[in-house]
Amino acid sequence: MNLDRPAVSRRILTPSELTRLIRADLERQFSDFWIEGEVGSLRIAGSSHIYFVLKDAKSQIKGVIFRSQSRFLRFVPKEGQSALIRGHLSLYEARGEYELIVDYIEPKGAGALQAAFEALKERLSAEGLFDSSRKRPLPFLPRKIGIVTSPSGAALQDILKILREKHYALRILIAPVPVQGVGAAGEIARAVEEMGNRGDLDLLIVTRGGGSFEDLFSFNEEVVARAIVSSPIPVVSAVGHETDYTIADFVADLRMPTPSAAAERVVPRQEELVSRVLALQAELIYFVRQSHSGIRRHLLAEYRALQGPLPQINQHARRVDELSGRLERQIGKALEGRRSFLSQTVRHLGYLNPRSSLARLKERLSFQRRILAKGLPGQDTRRARLQKAVTALCALSPLAILARGYSIARTLPNGEIVRDARLLRPEDRVRLRFHRGEADCRVEEVILPSQNESESSKIS
Numbered sequence: 203m204n205l206d207r208p209a210v211s212r213r214i215l216t217p218s219e220l221t222r223l224i225r226a227d228l229e230r231q232f233s234d235f236w237i238e239g240e241v242g243s244l245r246i247a248g249s250s251h252i253y254f255v256l257k258d259a260k261s262q263i264k265g266v267i268f269r270s271q272s273r274f275l276r277f278v279p280k281e282g283q284s285a286l287i288r289g290h291l292s293l294y295e296a297r298g299e300y301e302l303i304v305d306y307i308e309p310k311g312a313g314a315l316q317a318a319f320e321a322l323k324e325r326l327s328a329e330g331l332f333d334s335s336r337k338r339p340l341p342f343l344p345r346k347i348g349i350v351t352s353p354s355g356a357a358l359q360d361i362l363k364i365l366r367e368k369h370y371a372l373r374i375l376i377a378p379v380p381v382q383g384v385g386a387a388g389e390i391a392r393a394v395e396e397m398g399n400r401g402d403l404d405l406l407i408v409t410r411g412g413g414s415f416e417d418l419f420s421f422n423e424e425v426v427a428r429a430i431v432s433s434p435i436p437v438v439s440a441v442g443h444e445t446d447y448t449i450a451d452f453v454a455d456l457r458m459p460t461p462s463a464a465a466e467r468v469v470p471r472q473e474e475l476v477s478r479v480l481a482l483q484a485e486l487i488y489f490v491r492q493s494h495s496g497i498r499r500h501l502l503a504e505y506r507a508l509q510g511p512l513p514q515i516n517q518h519a520r521r522v523d524e525l526s527g528r529l530e531r532q533i534g535k536a537l538e539g540r541r542s543f544l545s546q547t548v549r550h551l552g553y554l555n556p557r558s559s560l561a562r563l564k565e566r567l568s569f570q571r572r573i574l575a576k577g578l579p580g581q582d583t584r585r586a587r588l589q590k591a592v593t594a595l596c597a598l599s600p601l602a603i604l605a606r607g608y609s610i611a612r613t614l615p616n617g618e619i620v621r622d623a624r625l626l627r628p629e630d631r632v633r634l635r636f637h638r639g640e641a642d643c644r645v646e647e648v649i650l651p652s653q654n655e656s657e658s659s660k661i662s
Contacts, residue, residue, distance in 0.1 A: 218295065225293035228300055232291035237302070238310055239263075239287075241279040254279060256287065256302060265289070265302035278414075284310035309416050316415070319422050322449060326424075331431050331453050338436045338455045340468060344404035346373040347468060348397040350390060353378040357411045357440070357461035364465035372469060375403065380420075381410040387423035394426070398433035405468055406433060408450055409440040409461045421448040430454055440464035604637035611635075614642065623648055 215223075239256040246252050250269035255262050265287070272278070279285050288306040293299070326332065351358050353376065365372060377393035380386040390408070397406050408430065410421070420426065421441045427449045430437045439454035440461045451457040458464040470478075552558065596602055604610070611620040614631040626632070630645045 217298070221293060221295045221298055224300075225295060228291045228293055234288070234290055234305075236286065236288050238285065241281060241283050241285050244279065244281045252278070256285070263302050264299060265304055267304040267307070271305065279307060279309075286310050309414070315419055315422075319419075319449070322422065322424055322427070323452065326427060326449065326453065331427070340436050340438070340456060341404045342470070344372065344468065346375065346403050347405040347407060348375045348377060348400075348403045350377045350379055350393045350397060350406065350408045351410055351461075352381045355381065355411050357409045360460075360462045361407065361409065361465040364462055365469060368469055370469055375400075382413065382417045382420055386420040387426050390420060391423075391425040391429035394429040394433055394437070398435050398437075403435055405436055405438065407438045407440060407461075407464055407468065408454070409464060410442070411461065412443040412446065418442050418446060418448055421450040423449070426450055427453045438464050438468060601637065604635070609634045609636050623650060 237256065239258050239262075241254050242257055242262070243255040244252070245254070250272065252267040252272060254265050254267075256265050257263075286308050287302065287304055289302050289304045291300055292303050294301055330336070349358065349361060358376065362374070365374065375397070377397055379389040379393045381390070394406065394408060397403060408421070408426075410418075418441060421439075430439070430450060430453050436455040438456045438458060439448070439450040440458040440463065441448045441450055444459035456467070458467055600610070612618060612633045612635070613620060613626075614633055617633075620626065620632060626645050626648050628645055628647060632643050632645065634641045634643055
């Protein structure tokens, strides 16, 4: 025996640790899968969790539907029922047992039922059986109605209770039929056909209480839909709860969400009838009074017409008086206008008379002669003064100076008068103004005055 051989290190697990490892591996490996089997040992705990066993011929596995998930499931399994489940595996650590956690559950074959429902719905819709144009109105006051339903169901009792509360004289005929299971669809269709062909019914209600999609499927059969469409009387469908829809709902003349709602709709309450009658009575009284008032006015008019022609003659005579007064006023206005025009014409002719014009011209000529006689004595004196002023102006005119041989020099291009030769430079251009005409010149040399000439110019 070799005592020097090192001891092998061992990993020792506790049951809790091993259970956690197995649980982690199970949940990782089986996180989402589908499984089918028969439900057994079903138990609903006080916590609302549902515990069951899913089994086949050789094995079984425990399963649980937690309350948080069961609220969203439309199907609750029953003992001995085959189910199709989607879920994942977990392990209950307290007992070391693995179990199936249910995420979704449906009865086996529900998928096929749903597919059949959708296919029939699409086909009947394409035929126009769902169109609102073919829906018939319900009678306002049906005398006799038929009910196709289960005689032991709560739906029938709900309808009868509401109809009794309305205190309305109504006859009811019940056609007892099974509402689920094998052969139920054929029985429902046969009852709808027989009730419609009786000839003494005003309305038909096809109804049942709530249930799963599988429970309601008898009302999704084509034979039931065809019977409702072919019914000679209006049909009301009230199948299941408010969220349930069947093919019967789509083809019926009216779909109601519940049997109670159907009873409320098809028959009005007594107080509603009384209120309607009172409203119609008030409306009738109003129209009678209006008609009576119109007839009375018409009779009064006819009575006045039968009293003789005197009132009409008086009316026409009054009209003649009004027109005569208006005619007199119009003639007076016309004559006044003519007088005014004649007066203006006479005054204008008097102004244009040659004798008047000749007298005015003579008076004007005499006035002009007097003015002329006053102005002639001073005319020579004024003419002499004017001649003297003209002579003085001519002597002072620059043009007169230019006429004596002088000229005026202006620089180019600004046109300033040159008074001093020192302001000019050779090659400057100047313009000379003569008595007659002008000439542009170029300065070749600037000749300044001598000192004696400058002093003499200053003295002068």
